Amino acid sequence: MTQPPGSILFIGAGVRASPGIQYAVMAGVGSLGIVDDLPVDGDDVASSPLYPESSLGMPRARAAADWARSIRPTIDVHVHPVPLSSVDDVMRVLDVGRYDTVVDCSGSAETASLLDRALDGRRMHRLPPDLGILSDDLPRITAEALEARLAARSRGDDGFTLLDVRERPEHDVEAIEGSVLAAGFGTTSADDPGIDSSLPVVVYCSRGPRASMACRILRARGFDVTVLDRGMLGWNLRPSALAGGLVAGSGRVPLPLGDIDAEGFRPNLHS
Known part of the structure; x- marks a missing residue:
C-alpha cells in the first residue's frame, strides 16, 4: 500500500499486527482501532517495540494504543479489549469506529469466519496483517x-x-x-x-x-x-x-x- 487508509481496525495486536500498526501510525492514519482481549506477555515485550517492559500484564490493546499516542499524541485511537465470540460482537466494534479498512491479525479461522459474515454487504477494505509493507518490492x-x-x-x-x-x-x-x-x-x-x-x-x-x-x-x-x-x-x-x-x-x-x-x-x- 502507498497511502494509509483514513480509519483502520486491527483485530489482534500481537506479533502479526505489530508491523502494520507501526506503519499505520507513522504514515498518518486518521483513526486507529485495536481489538485484543489478551494481556501483554514476555514474548510481546521481546518481539515488538509496541510493548515496553512496563506494559507487562496490561491489556494488549491498551498498551498498543499507549504506544500509538506516544508517537502521535493527536491520533484518534479506539481500544476494544474484548473477545469476538459472535457476529454481533464484531458488528458492535465496527460501528464504534466507522472504520473503512479491517486487518485480521488474529490468526484464527473462527475469527476470520465471523469477520466474513459481519462484513457481508459492507463496503470495507480488507488488508493482510502487515498491510503488504513487508513484501520485498522497495527500490x-x-x-x-x-x-x-x-x-x-x-x-x-x-x-x-x-x-x-x-x-x-x-x-x-x-x-x-x-x-x-x-x-x-x-x-x-x-x-x-x-x-x-x-x-x-x-x-x-x-x-x-x-x-x-x-x-x-x-x-x-x-x-x-x-x-x-x-x-x-x-x-x-x-x-x-x-x-x-x-x-x-x-x-x-x-x-x-x-x-x-x-x-x-x-x-x-x-x-
Missing part, C-alpha cells in the same frame, strides 16, 4: 553504487539526501559521511525529518529493516526513496572498505573478521 541501492553516487555528489554531478534513521548513539559511533540523521524516523518517531522533498533520498539503518519502514512512510508522503541494501553492514563490507578497514566514527578501525558469521552479519549490530 534498493548497493553500497558500491552509493559510493559512486556520493563521489558524483561531491563533484556536483548528482543531488540527493542520504538519510540515517538509526538512533543518535548508533550514528555517533559510525555513520556514512555526508548523511543526515533523522533519529528513529519510522520506528520511534513520526516527526518530519526536515529534508528537501524535491531531492531523491537514500535511506539506511544498520541492516535494512528500519530503513525499509522509513522508506515506505516517506514514499507515502511523496518522496522518491531508495534503501541502502544491508544498511551500515553492507557499507562496511563494500570492497573499498574491506581493503582499508571499516570506518567507525571519525577514524578507521580494523575489520573484526571474527565477529562476522557465515551469513555476513555481526551479532552485535542492531537491525
Whole structure:
C-alpha cells in the first residue's frame, strides 16, 4: 500500500499486527482501532517495540494504543479489549469506529469466519496483517553504487539526501559521511525529518529493516526513496572498505573478521 487508509481496525495486536500498526501510525492514519482481549506477555515485550517492559500484564490493546499516542499524541485511537465470540460482537466494534479498512491479525479461522459474515454487504477494505509493507518490492541501492553516487555528489554531478534513521548513539559511533540523521524516523518517531522533498533520498539503518519502514512512510508522503541494501553492514563490507578497514566514527578501525558469521552479519549490530 502507498497511502494509509483514513480509519483502520486491527483485530489482534500481537506479533502479526505489530508491523502494520507501526506503519499505520507513522504514515498518518486518521483513526486507529485495536481489538485484543489478551494481556501483554514476555514474548510481546521481546518481539515488538509496541510493548515496553512496563506494559507487562496490561491489556494488549491498551498498551498498543499507549504506544500509538506516544508517537502521535493527536491520533484518534479506539481500544476494544474484548473477545469476538459472535457476529454481533464484531458488528458492535465496527460501528464504534466507522472504520473503512479491517486487518485480521488474529490468526484464527473462527475469527476470520465471523469477520466474513459481519462484513457481508459492507463496503470495507480488507488488508493482510502487515498491510503488504513487508513484501520485498522497495527500490534498493548497493553500497558500491552509493559510493559512486556520493563521489558524483561531491563533484556536483548528482543531488540527493542520504538519510540515517538509526538512533543518535548508533550514528555517533559510525555513520556514512555526508548523511543526515533523522533519529528513529519510522520506528520511534513520526516527526518530519526536515529534508528537501524535491531531492531523491537514500535511506539506511544498520541492516535494512528500519530503513525499509522509513522508506515506505516517506514514499507515502511523496518522496522518491531508495534503501541502502544491508544498511551500515553492507557499507562496511563494500570492497573499498574491506581493503582499508571499516570506518567507525571519525577514524578507521580494523575489520573484526571474527565477529562476522557465515551469513555476513555481526551479532552485535542492531537491525
